[in-house]
Amino acid sequence: MAGPKPTRVSNRIRELRAERGVTQADLAETLGVTRQTVIAIEQGRYSPSRELAFQTARALGVRLDEVFTYRADETP
């Protein structure tokens, strides 16, 4: 979707999923959310709660800051 993203938080979920052969549906099931929510997070259309962010990092087997990055210099 065109237009600015509503968050300055970017993430590497898609890349980390691909490395591990995890589908969006798999990750959604692990996290207990819908696949649409995983898609929205990946595309930067939704900032997950801290708890969900930590769960995502754990599900992908990495630290939180290896998944999510805050870019203060970008306009949201």
Next chain:
Amino acid sequence: MTFTERYTWAGLVIAVVTFVTYWVVILVRAGTSGRLLVDVDWQGPLLWALIVGGGLYALTLLVLWLGVRGHAHTDARDHEIERYATASGGGITALAVLATLVMLALGAPTFWTAMVLFTGSFLGSLASIGVTLVAYRRGF
């Protein structure tokens, strides 16, 4: 498209169709009878609009729910968007209720009092629906 987004789209269509149909019926009645809007029999069409619109919405919700029951179909994101949208549309609806109370206190015609509440509630719902759909499409 999520379960919540689907029933929000359904709610938009049903709300608009119901509201427009009601006003078409009232305007046609006023036009054919040559009476002023306040003198038209509006109670029947309004009740039918509420019953048919509410019934259709409930039925749609049931059909959509039957399609996803047993599966996780809502999550924290849906709930956050719902809370945000409710707060956005609630202001308009509250304003309509306030205006209705003032009109009742001032003894305004029943027709216009009812229409302020009906239209205000419709606009409040429309605002909530708009905020919900934008949140799903553009991000939240």
